[in-house]
Amino acid sequence: MYCGRSAARWRRASSGGGRCRSSPRRTRPSGSAASWTPVSTRCWPKRPPSARRRPLRPPAGTDVPATAARLARAKINLALHVTGRRADGFHLLDSLVVFADTGDRLRARRAARTSLTVAGPFAAGLDAGPDNLVRRAAALMPGCPAALALDKQLPLAGGIGGGSADAAAALRALADLYRAPLPAPGAVLALGADVPVCLHGRAVRMRGIGEVLAPVPALPPLWCVLVNPGVACPTGPVFGALASPDNPPLPDFPDAFADAAALADWLCGTRNDLEPPARALVPEIARAGDAVAAQPGCLLARMSGSGATVFGLFARAAEARAAEAALSAASPAWWCRAAAVAG
Ligand SMILES: C[C@@](CO)(OP(=O)(O)O)[C@H](O)COP(=O)(O)OP(=O)(O)OC[C@H]1O[C@@H](n2ccc(N)nc2=O)[C@H](O)[C@@H]1O
Ligand SMILES: Nc1ncnc2c1ncn2[C@@H]1O[C@H](COP(=O)(O)OP(=O)(O)O)[C@@H](O)[C@H]1O
Structure with missing residues (x-):
């Protein structure tokens, strides 16, 4: 991970293992309605949807698209x-x-x-x-x-x-x-x-x-650049390569994030525990992370999920767009997108 505006702290992984290109079929997690904690109130059907065989008719007088x-x-x-x-x-x-x-x-x-x-x-x-x-x-x-x-x-x-x-x-x-x-x-x-x-x-x-799912403080205006080095990184093998499954939870959230820099500072005290095993499986992740971290205005660079996509955070849209342009020009094979982060 890289965080901070001056010190590049993206850690290079020692390379090891081969590239992962396979796409195994997803296995189903077991879950029950009782274990689901929705943030907002939802209306769930009283009977399972599988019980319905014929197309539903919208209620009379309803203007459905x-x-x-x-x-x-x-x-x-x-x-x-x-x-x-x-x-x-x-x-x-x-x-x-x-x-x-x-x-x-x-x-x-x-x-x-x-x-x-x-x-x-x-x-x-x-x-x-x-x-x-x-x-x-x-x-x-x-x-x-x-x-x-x-x-x-x-x-x-x-x-x-x-x-x-x-x-x-x-x-x-x-x-x-x-x-x-x-x-x-x-x-x-x-x-x-x-x-x-x-x-x-x-x-x-x-x-x-x-x-x-639980609410978080409102996010400040924030932009990102997403960079995928073009190597699929299947979720199961990355979890499988994790050194230890028992790690500390997220630190307490503040009441509010004053701005993008405050959010990035808080994130510097957090991790992506899947990043070391993913980088060991896909060395391109470290290269993409270094490149994102080097972009002007980048507040933090880190891998998302089980990889291989890396994100950079920016306080301004123009900085994120400039990063997309620079990264695309330097590495045309990479997928690069600048976007607003929806709060
Ligand atoms: C790691 C995360 C973080 O948001 O994102 P991605 O990297 O997939 O985007 C997710 O937990 C991924 O969710 P999702 O991609 O839906 O995972 P699934 O298809 O349900 O699981 C794929 C495989 O990953 C492993 N798995 C997944 C989720 C989890 N909490 N623990 C696991 O051990 C299991 O081996 C599972 O068979
Ligand atoms: N509509 C779909 N889009 C992407 N992947 C899909 C889709 N349907 C099934 N898959 C399978 O789901 C797996 C995970 O894909 P994806 O959700 O893109 O990645 P990740 O879980 O890493 O965020 C892939 O192995 C892919 O083959």
């Missing part, structure tokens, strides 16, 4: 502490999660049967079949058939939760189209540990394996 569009925002783990390991092997987390104002685009149109098409710069290698998280999300709402179109703008297996954001976007779009309730929390969590937080979609503290 025929199409819906959603931005599936990139998730950023500003801090990610691994604090324990459950008996089933899933790790307990304590994470400050925010969302960048950039992501995949999902369009949905009411139809007789559910279908999915995938286009965009990262469509290659992503199957539109039943394993796609959009399809798996739609399967949780069988009364809401739709023609779904995913414009895949985010790199796959990049630690920015693209698949989870797509699943959350699909659930929201179908709920909009049919004025239908969202699936039960346990079913949402079973799609992936990051899906509940992506469904929430705003800055939040995430604990448990991803199902316990």
Whole structure:
């Protein structure tokens, strides 16, 4: 990690291990509605959505749209502490999660049967079949058939939760189209540990394996640059390479963050515990982190999630855009995006 405006403290990892390019199918975390702690009150269906077979009819007189569009925002783990390991092997987390104002685009149109098409710069290698998280999300709402179109703008297996954001976007779009309730929390969590937080979609503290969400102080205006060095970094192997699952939780939050620099200072007392094992698996992460940390105005550079995407934080939009331009010019093979951080 690098933090501070002058001292470059991004630590280089000792290289080791090979590149990870495989994309294993996600295994399902077990979860129950009882373990879900939503920040806001939600209306859950009284019976499981799977009980519905025919398309839902919107309530009479309701003006429902025929199409819906959603931005599936990139998730950023500003801090990610691994604090324990459950008996089933899933790790307990304590994470400050925010969302960048950039992501995949999902369009949905009411139809007789559910279908999915995938286009965009990262469509290659992503199957539109039943394993796609959009399809798996739609399967949780069988009364809401739709023609779904995913414009895949985010790199796959990049630690920015693209698949989870797509699943959350699909659930929201179908709920909009049919004025239908969202699936039960346990079913949402079973799609992936990051899906509940992506469904929430705003800055939040995430604990448990991803199902316990709690409010955080309002974020100051903040911009980021996201950099993915083009190497997929699958989540499971990174957790598997973690030295210890038992690490201290996040420090106490202040009542407020005065500005971006104050947030960056607080983040300097936090970590991403998955960064050392990810850097050992994918040496490109350290190179990307060094490059981001060297950008003028960069307050902090760190890896998000299980990698390989690295983020830099900036107080001003112009600095983030300049960083994107400089990084893209220096390393054309890298995926670089400047974006506002949505509070
Ligand atoms: C690490 C995080 C942090 O936000 O982000 P990403 O790097 O994936 O973006 C998430 O916890 C990832 O969530 P998600 O990507 O949905 O994970 P899943 O598909 O449910 O799990 C993939 C695999 O990672 C491991 N896993 C995942 C979550 C967790 N809390 N403990 C784990 O040990 C398990 O081996 C699991 O089989
Ligand atoms: N719509 C989707 N977009 C991205 N990945 C998907 C999607 N559906 C299934 N996947 C699978 O989910 C895994 C995790 O992808 P992603 O959410 O992009 O990364 P991460 O969990 O590192 O943030 C990948 O192995 C990918 O094959």
